[in-house]
Amino acid sequence: MSPRVVLVGPMGSGKTTVGRLLADRWGVAVRDTDEDIERAEGRTISEIFVDDGEDRFRELERAAVAAALDAHDGVLSLGGGAVLADATRERLAGHTVVFLRVGLSDAVKRVGLGTSRPLLLGNVRSRVKALLDERTPIYEQVATFSVDTDGRSPEDVAEEIAVALEGVA
Numbered sequence: 476m477s478p479r480v481v482l483v484g485p486m487g488s489g490k491t492t493v494g495r496l497l498a499d500r501w502g503v504a505v506r507d508t509d510e511d512i513e514r515a516e517g518r519t520i521s522e523i524f525v526d527d528g529e530d531r532f533r534e535l536e537r538a539a540v541a542a543a544l545d546a547h548d549g550v551l552s553l554g555g556g557a558v559l560a561d562a563t564r565e566r567l568a569g570h571t572v573v574f575l576r577v578g579l580s581d582a583v584k585r586v587g588l589g590t591s592r593p594l595l596l597g598n599v600r601s602r603v604k605a606l607l608d609e610r611t612p613i614y615e616q617v618a619t620f621s622v623d624t625d626g627r628s629p630e631d632v633a634e635e636i637a638v639a640l641e642g643v644a
């Protein structure tokens with residue numbers, strides 16, 4: 476069993492939102508590793524970061540991604556940092572992986588000033604910029620193809636991915 480598509484990209488690129496739209500369109504289930512972790516732990520991502528630290532969150536995330544890649548055949552949305560793990564990048568090889576691209580300005584607008592993304596606490600703009608600079612080459616490395624999301628609606632992004640994948644199915 477293998478997900479029909481795996482969505483990767485920075486925080487605010489729309490992985491969670493576009494994943495749901497794609498799953499609706501195809502009539503398949505959607506999984507999001509952040510939601511899997513929160514449900515299994517009975518805690519929010521922020522609580523896990525505060526109580527146990529980022530390293531523990533990354534351990535839970537590696538396990539959640541591995542489980543979902545093995546046991547899910549719908550749409551799978553990862554958290555933005557999941558691809559940092561060597562084991563996860565290795566597991567993604569051979570899967571259809573789509574990188575949702577987003578520029579600094581749209582990413583900052585989309586993540587807003589909420590507290591649900593602990594890595595963005597402080598100066599959101601400079602944190603987002605640092606993460607985009609550091610991680611863009613990694614998303615490019617694991618992706619089968621990428622889709623630009625700046626200035627586009629989630630529906631439009633989902634449509635582009637669906638058409639690209641339906642064309643090869």
Ligand SMILES: Nc1ncnc2c1ncn2[C@@H]1O[C@H](COP(=O)(O)OP(=O)(O)O)[C@@H](O)[C@H]1O
Binds near residue numbers: 488490586627629
């Ligand atoms: N293409 C888009 N255009 C405008 N807003 C978007 C777009 N994609 C997602 N959003 C909004 O941005 C926020 C973050 O989206 P989300 O799907 O949680 O991103 P991710 O899972 O990649 O961090 C949500 O409020 C969502 O409604």
Ligand SMILES: O=C(O)C1=C[C@@H](OP(=O)(O)O)[C@@H](O)[C@H](O)C1
Binds near residue numbers: 485509520557591594
């Ligand atoms: O980029 C990251 O390191 C993170 C992204 C978040 O998911 P989204 O990309 O879905 O916001 C979540 O996994 C956690 O806050 C850490």
Ligand SMILES: [Mg+2]
Binds near residue numbers: 491509552553554
């Ligand atoms: Mg998400």
